[in-house]
Amino acid sequence: MTERAQPIETAADLRADMLRLREEFPALHQRVRGRPLVYLDNAATTHKPRVVLEAMTRFYAEDNSNIHRGVHALSVRATEAYEQARSTVARFLSAPSASEIVFLRGTTEAINLIAHGLAHCRLRPGDEVLITHMEHHSNIVPWQMACKQSGATLKVVPITDNGELEHGAVERMLTDRTRVVSVVHVSNSLGTVNPVREICALAHKVGAVAVVDGAQAVAHMAVDVQEIGCDAYAFSGHKLMGPTGVGALWARQELLAELPPYQGGGDMIEVVTFEKTTYAKAPAKFEAGTPNISGAVGLGAAVSFIEQVGLDRIHAYDTWLLERATEQMQAIPGLRLIGTAPGKAAILAFTLDTAHPHDIGTILDMEGVAIRTGHHCTQPVMVRMGVPATARASLSLYNTQEEIDTLCRAVNKVKEVFQ
Amino acid sequence: MSEMQDLYQEIILDHNRKPRNFSIPAHANHTAVGHNPLCGDQITVLVELDGGVIKTIGFQGAGCAISKASASLMTEAVKGRTIDEAKVIFEGFHDMVTGVAGAEPEALGKLAAFAGVCEYPARVKCASLAWHTLQAAITEGPTTVSTE
Ligand SMILES: Cc1ncc(COP(=O)(O)O)c(C=O)c1O
Numbered sequence: 001m002t003e004r005a006q007p008i009e010t011a012a013d014l015r016a017d018m019l020r021l022r023e024e025f026p027a028l029h030q031r032v033r034g035r036p037l038v039y040l041d042n043a044a045t046t047h048k049p050r051v052v053l054e055a056m057t058r059f060y061a062e063d064n065s066n067i068h069r070g071v072h073a074l075s076v077r078a079t080e081a082y083e084q085a086r087s088t089v090a091r092f093l094s095a096p097s098a099s100e101i102v103f104l105r106g107t108t109e110a111i112n113l114i115a116h117g118l119a120h121c122r123l124r125p126g127d128e129v130l131i132t133h134m135e136h137h138s139n140i141v142p143w144q145m146a147c148k149q150s151g152a153t154l155k156v157v158p159i160t161d162n163g164e165l166e167h168g169a170v171e172r173m174l175t176d177r178t179r180v181v182s183v184v185h186v187s188n189s190l191g192t193v194n195p196v197r198e199i200c201a202l203a204h205k206v207g208a209v210a211v212v213d214g215a216q217a218v219a220h221m222a223v224d225v226q227e228i229g230c231d232a233y234a235f236s237g238h239k240l241m242g243p244t245g246v247g248a249l250w251a252r253q254e255l256l257a258e259l260p261p262y263q264g265g266g267d268m269i270e271v272v273t274f275e276k277t278t279y280a281k282a283p284a285k286f287e288a289g290t291p292n293i294s295g296a297v298g299l300g301a302a303v304s305f306i307e308q309v310g311l312d313r314i315h316a317y318d319t320w321l322l323e324r325a326t327e328q329m330q331a332i333p334g335l336r337l338i339g340t341a342p343g344k345a346a347i348l349a350f351t352l353d354t355a356h357p358h359d360i361g362t363i364l365d366m367e368g369v370a371i372r373t374g375h376h377c378t379q380p381v382m383v384r385m386g387v388p389a390t391a392r393a394s395l396s397l398y399n400t401q402e403e404i405d406t407l408c409r410a411v412n413k414v415k416e417v418f419q
Numbered sequence: 420m421s422e423m424q425d426l427y428q429e430i431i432l433d434h435n436r437k438p439r440n441f442s443i444p445a446h447a448n449h450t451a452v453g454h455n456p457l458c459g460d461q462i463t464v465l466v467e468l469d470g471g472v473i474k475t476i477g478f479q480g481a482g483c484a485i486s487k488a489s490a491s492l493m494t495e496a497v498k499g500r501t502i503d504e505a506k507v508i509f510e511g512f513h514d515m516v517t518g519v520a521g522a523e524p525e526a527l528g529k530l531a532a533f534a535g536v537c538e539y540p541a542r543v544k545c546a547s548l549a550w551h552t553l554q555a556a557i558t559e560g561p562t563t564v565s566t567e
Contacts, residue, residue: 001503023544032420141533355484356458356483356484358458358482358484358485360461362426362539362542363427364444366422366423366426372456373458374459375459382459388458388459388461388482389459409426417423417427418432418435418484
């Protein structure tokens with residue numbers, strides 16, 4: 001059988017198809033303060049396509065049951081749906097095995113699990129944990145806690161004025177005491193895409209565990225954990241068009257075997273007596289209690305949706321939209337883009353010389369434009385860039401060129417008010 | 420534009436551009452610092468109390484237009500007032516910006532410019548930061564306040 005060559009999609013076809021996909025997101029089609037909603041807060045959370053909402057409703061309407069415990073039909077179906085979602089996520093990350101996928105509340109919980117575990121089994125006084133200056137608080141605070149508990153030291157890779165890791169700094173800062181390197185794949189406040197493959201290789205040279213925070217990456221680029229070469233990768237469902245309250249951690253089997261359980265309870269055990277309990281193998285070892293079953297089902301549906309659209313196409317569209325937006329925004333006098341690393345993701349953080357980000361956010365809201373203002377859970381980045389806060393527009397596949405125009409018109413209104 | 424003018428009234432924009440009493444009173448004897456960690460606003464209120472009267476007041480800091488204008492207008496509203504009078508004004512102001520039924524913006528003079536804030540729950544903390552800070556400055560207790 002010969003495969004027919006795919007016809008090459010033109011840029012116009014791609015845009016038309018994304019416009020069609022936009023119809024799949026019910027929440028986008030509403031008016032806010034009398035104006036059509038322009039939702040540009042996708043780095044905080046994305047909207048959900050109908051297939052995700054339907055998968056979750058269907059689960060509750062037809063299969064609802066607790067998993068792994070019942071012999072009855074519904075429990076079997078629920079277990080299958082949950083485990084199917086695990087396989088879907090494993091495929092999505094190109095993970096070697098579905099048993100290396102742990103369902104958790106999200107990125108934050110995943111990093112806490114790893115940091116907490118490593119504090120017990122790896123970190124000793126005098127050891128070092130290396131993170132970067134552009135981490136989200138969820139990839140700073142758990143390591144501070146782990147360091148405090150173990151006596152290890154936290155070291156921070158500096159960033160440049162345009163928001164990149166300082167050239168050569170990771171290599172320079174690694175020592176024979178470095179036990180963990182934990183970096184963000186895509187920065188949520190700068191948009192910078194970090195060279196995680198190189199960083200993981202460097203980490204491994206000194207025998208450190210390499211952890212990647214993929215919260216902002218998975219919705220915008222194809223992620224292959226084997227190609228990256230990391231030991232653990234974390235992401236949240238809600239930033240990937242899935243529901244809130246569910247996310248996944250991928251970690252190498254050996255690492256999962258070494259880490260102690262994070263919580264104790266049902267489903268994470270093999271045998272319990274009052275004298276001694278033996279733990280189940282991963283992933284069950286890390287999924288104590290009834291998990292977010294419908295959430296996992298919704299996440300599986302979201303991943304399938306993204307896969308169907310194709311991350312290569314999403315990336316191409318994102319990049320096109322980002323270029324337009326960057327060009328238009330840079331043309332606005334007094335607007336400063338924060339984070340201008342080459343090859344960055346579709347996140348535009350900015351300030352205006354005359355208006356505080358908070359006022360920008362309120363006036364944009366009056367125009368129906370939803371952006372985020374503040375420190376974006378990256379206070380050290382704000383300090384480094386010398387700003388109290390930024391306004392941030394973050395794009396998704398359902399955003400349009402017209403929405404970018406509306407954003408820029410609204411920013412110009414802010415400038416009129418705050419002359 | 421009317422929604423915009425409801426919130427960003429000319430008087431607010433004016434006090435944002437040219438904040439009044441944006442200075443350190445020479446004989447300040449009470450001070451407190453207020454933060455709004457969500458947006459990075461930070462303000463210091465300095466007061467010279469004389470026998471229970473706010474003789475002079477000034478403020479320092481950086482923040483959004485709402486928080487800066489609110490601080491500026493507050494200093495004008497409470498200068499020369501007793502602590503108890505200032506508290507009554509704050510209560511009226513607080514009721515107004517949080518949309519409490521029966522609030523009377525008319526009684527608040529220029530501060531009525533902030534009546535539109537109650538439509539924007541995310542901005543109530545900006546409008547009240549200076550007031551909470553003043554309260555911390557003139558009463559016993561911690562001299563750092565946070566809106567969180
Ligand atoms: C880069 C990054 N890391 C971690 C997180 C935390 O994700 P969650 O709040 O879903 O756990 C976020 C989201 O805000 C993020 O953008």
